[in-house]
Amino acid sequence: DVKVTQSSRYLVKRTGEKVFLECVQDMDHENMFWYRQDPGLGLRLIYFSYDVKMKEKGDIPEGYSVSREKKERFSLILESASTNQTSMYLCASSPQGAVVNEQFFGPGTRLTVL
Amino acid sequence: AQSVAQPEDQVNVAEGNPLTVKCTYSVSGNPYLFWYVQYPNRGLQFLLKYITGDNLVKGSYGFEAEFNKSQTSFHLKKPSALVSDSALYFCAVRTLNSGNTPLVFGKGTRLSVIA
Numbered sequence: 424d425v426k427v428t429q430s431s432r433y434l435v436k437r438t439g440e441k442v443f444l445e446c447v448q449d450m451d452h453e454n455m456f457w458y459r460q461d462p463g464l465g466l467r468l469i470y471f472s473y474d475v476k477m478k479e480k481g482d483i484p485e486g487y488s489v490s491r492e493k494k495e496r497f498s499l500i501l502e503s504a505s506t507n508q509t510s511m512y513l514c515a516s517s518p519q520g521a522v523v524n525e526q527f528f529g530p531g532t533r534l535t536v537l
Numbered sequence: 538a539q540s541v542a543q544p545e546d547q548v549n550v551a552e553g554n555p556l557t558v559k560c561t562y563s564v565s566g567n568p569y570l571f572w573y574v575q576y577p578n579r580g581l582q583f584l585l586k587y588i589t590g591d592n593l594v595k596g597s598y599g600f601e602a603e604f605n606k607s608q609t610s611f612h613l614k615k616p617s618a619l620v621s622d623s624a625l626y627f628c629a630v631r632t633l634n635s636g637n638t639p640l641v642f643g644k645g646t647r648l649s650v651i652a
Contacts, residue, residue, distance in 0.1 A: 427580070456639050463546070465627065465644035466581075481639070513580055515639075523569055523588045526640055528580035 426450070427529035429514055435535045442501040444532050446514030453519035455497035456526065457481075457489065460511040472497055473519060504536045539564045541630050543643035550618045551651050558613040558646045560628030570611040571629040571640060572602055581627060587611060598622070618650045 430445035446455065456471040458481075468481030470489040478489050486508060490498045497516075501508055511533050515526040540563045550556045562568055569588055573581040585596025592604040602613045613626060625647050629640035 432578075454639075458642075463644065466642040468639050471639050515581075523586070525571055525583045525586060527583070528573075530580045531578075533578075 427514055427516055427527050429512075429529040429532050431532050432530060433533050433535075435537065436501075436504050437537050438505060440501075440504050440536075442504045442534065442536075444499040444501075444512055444514075444534070446497045446499070446516075446529055447495050448497075448514075448516040448527070448529075449495065450516060450518070450527065451494070452516035452527075453494070454517045454526075455491065456515040456517075457487075457497065457499045458513045458515065459483070460513055460531070466513065469499065504534075506536050508534065509536045510534060539568075539630050539632060539641045541628050541641055541643040543626075543628055543646045545646050546644075547647045547649065549649045549651060552620055553617050556615050556618040556622070556648065556650070558626050558628075558648060560611045560613065560643060561609050562611060562628075562630045563609065564630060564632045566632040568611075569631045570602075570604065571631075572596065572600070572611075572613050573627045573629065573642075574598075575625040575627065575645075577624075584613070584626075618648075620650050620652050623648055623650045 427448045457469040458466040472478045472491045488500045513531045514529040517526045542561045571586045572584040587594045587604045595601045625645050627645050628643040
C-alpha cells in the first residue's frame with residue numbers, strides 16, 4: 424500500500440519558534456508538494472519540488488522555506504512561526520512526467536501557533 | 538491560467554437520494570480533471586479522474602462524474618447517498634501543458650447526508 428506520512432498529526436508552537444514539518448513518501452515519486460488548508464480557502468500551494476535539491480514557489484511561499492535533500496523526504500520550515508500560520512498542512516507526492524497522474528496525500532499536520 | 542470553481546460551499550441531501558456536487562473549470566487546452574474526498578481530520582483521498590474517452594467516469598465508493606466540455610463542467614454524482622458519504626469534496630484540474638506542476642484545486646464543497 425502506497426504511503427505518504429507526515430511527522431506529526433498535531434503540533435502546538437509559540438510565536439517566533441522555528442518549526443519543521445516533515446513528509447516522507449515510499450513510492451519513489453519525483454514530485455512532492457506542500458499545501459495549507461484553511462476553511463473557505465481550500466488548498467493553497469506553498470512550495471513544490473520535482474527533484475532532489477530542487478524547489479519551486481507556489482502561490483503563498485512567504486514565511487516558509489523547504490528542503491529536499493533526499494528523494495523520499497520533503498520538509499517544510501517556518502522560519503519564525505506566526506499566529507496567521509495556524510492551519511492544516513498537507514503534503515502530497517506524484518510520479519514525474521505523466522500529467523494524468525493523481526497526487527497522493529498524507530494525513531495532514533494541524534499546526535497551532537500561540 | 539487554470540482555475541476551478543465549486544459554486545456550493547455546502548450540499549445537504551437525504552440518505553438514499555441522489556447527490557450532485559458541482560465543479561466548473563477554466564483552462565487553455567484539454568483538461569485533466571480529478572475529484573478528491575476528505576474525511577474529518579484526514580488527508581485527501583483520490584476518488585476518480587477524467588483523462589480522455591468516455592465522458593462518464595466511474596470511481597471509488599460508487600461515485601461517478603460526468604465531463605461536459607461545452608459547459609466546462611465535471612460534476613460529481615452518486616445515485617443513492619449514504620450517511621458515510623458526508624465529507625469535504627475537492628475538484629482539481631491540470632492541463633497537458635502543465636507538465637509536473639501541481640493540481641489546481643477548488644475551494645471544496647461540504648456534503649452532509651442526513652439520515
